[in-house]
Amino acid sequence: xxxxxxxxxxxxxxxxxxxxxxxxxxxxxxxxxxxxxxxxxxxxxxxxxxxxxxxxxxxxxxxxxxxxxxxxxxxxxxxxxxxxxxxxxxxxxxxxxxxxxxxxxxxxxxxxxxxxxxxxxxxxxxxxxxxxxxxxxxxxxxxxxxxxxxxxxxxxxxxxxxxxxxxxxxxxxxxxxxxxxxxxxxxxxxxxxxxxxxxxxxxxxxxxxxxxxxxxxxxxxxxxxxxxxxxxxxxxxxxxxxxxxxxxxxxxxxxxxxxxxxxxxxxxxxxxxxxxxxxxxxxxxxxxxxxxxxxxxxxxxxxxxxxxxxxxxxxxxxxxxxxxxxxxxxxxxxxxxxxxxxxxxxxxxxxxxxxxxxxxxxxxxxxxxxxxxxxxxxxxxxxxxxxxxxxxxxxxxxxx
Numbered sequence: 306x307x308x309x310x311x312x313x314x315x316x317x318x319x320x321x322x323x324x325x326x327x328x329x330x331x332x333x334x335x336x337x338x339x340x341x342x343x344x345x346x347x348x349x350x351x352x353x354x355x356x357x358x359x360x361x362x363x364x365x366x367x368x369x370x371x372x373x374x375x376x377x378x379x380x381x382x383x384x385x386x387x388x389x390x391x392x393x394x395x396x397x398x399x400x401x402x403x404x405x406x407x408x409x410x411x412x413x414x415x416x417x418x419x420x421x422x423x424x425x426x427x428x429x430x431x432x433x434x435x436x437x438x439x440x441x442x443x444x445x446x447x448x449x450x451x452x453x454x455x456x457x458x459x460x461x462x463x464x465x466x467x468x469x470x471x472x473x474x475x476x477x478x479x480x481x482x483x484x485x486x487x488x489x490x491x492x493x494x495x496x497x498x499x500x501x502x503x504x505x506x507x508x509x510x511x512x513x514x515x516x517x518x519x520x521x522x523x524x525x526x527x528x529x530x531x532x533x534x535x536x537x538x539x540x541x542x543x544x545x546x547x548x549x550x551x552x553x554x555x556x557x558x559x560x561x562x563x564x565x566x567x568x569x570x571x572x573x574x575x576x577x578x579x580x581x582x583x584x585x586x587x588x589x590x591x592x593x594x595x596x597x598x599x600x601x602x603x604x605x606x607x608x609x610x611x612x613x614x615x616x617x618x619x620x621x622x623x624x625x626x627x628x629x630x631x632x633x634x635x636x637x638x639x640x641x642x643x644x645x646x647x648x649x650x651x652x653x654x655x656x657x658x659x660x661x662x663x664x665x666x667x668x669x670x671x672x673x674x675x676x677x678x679x680x681x682x683x684x685x686x687x688x689x690x691x692x693x694x695x696x697x698x699x700x701x702x703x704x705x
Contacts, residue, residue: 312374488547626662
């Protein structure tokens with residue numbers, strides 16, 4: 306099977322690693338890819354949001370399956386463009402991807418499906434959560450416990466240029482739950498907890514994610530997928546917009562049960578970096594089955610091992626995501642004990658250098674979360690580049 310993986314982040318590198326292990330893979334191509342993915346397949350200088358360019362590339366290469374990683378091309382309809390040309394696509398069409406592209410649409414679908422979610426408020430008054438309605442690269446959610454935080458959040462959310470959604474502030478613990486979907490069926494693949502804030506102790510601005518761990522104790526993934534994902538799949542199918550791809554539910558588990566905070570229409574980043582390495586089975590076979598609208602008989606099992614990933618960023622992230630040109634040392638040494646998934650990197654004069662905001666995701670596996678955490682940070686200690694930043698408390702409270 307010839308595969309075209311669309312995207313260039315650490316999520317795509319993790320997917321490429323898993324796809325490359327499949328016995329059914331004949332060629333792996335990526336657009337645009339990154340230096341880590343280039344070690345596993347062929348990278349092509351086509352942007353992830355260039356539908357015409359991707360279609361030309363897929364036709365030229367004789368691609369059997371396109372796997373779209375990032376949310377922006379999905380919401381823009383790149384999957385539709387490829388699918389209409391007869392190429393099997395893992396990733397929803399634009400209409401189904403609105404569950405991520407529009408939070409107000411997602412809440413409408415949740416209500417119709419009878420799935421519990423955070424209540425919508427008419428006025429921004431603390432305590433509350435203020436969200437930019439459209440795509441915001443994981444940075445458009447503001448938790449407000451004081452009037453001053455409400456004022457700051459209103460300014461911050463307005464900067465994204467979309468309407469706002471105001472919700473009740475729920476208490477509990479967050480968990481991200483993932484399922485592969487073929488339009489009708491949902492196959493659970495795991496859960497993770499991620500760390501959104503830039504600083505230790507959940508301080509500082511929101512980011513795209515500074516780290517994650519899996520599994521999350523006490524999480525019945527299959528039961529949550531049946532309770533949350535399946536009714537949403539049914540509702541989207543009823544509307545004539547079946548969801549084919551990875552449906553990612555961000556949940557708050559409260560004393561009254563799980564409540565949906567958000568839906569994403571793709572694999573998460575950095576959650577993929579801990580969910581995918583724990584999967585046992587042929588992920589490529591499952592992705593192809595979903596794209597061909599038939600996941601019957603497909604199952605992927607979570608291994609008994611735990612995984613922890615730590616994201617290494619540039620010095621001014623998330624304010625800036627264009628930290629370029631700093632040489633990265635220690636990649637091979639770190640890879641002795643962990644997976645080093647490239648996020649924002651490039652090759653200059655034969656050396657791997659920084660080229661983005663979230664530069665690397667360092668992921669380790671071990672028998673327990675605590676052991677995986679120690680191994681991940683041990684690998685992080687072997688990596689260096691000027692201005693490197695990372696949180697030192699990823700999974701610290703998870704125990705094990």
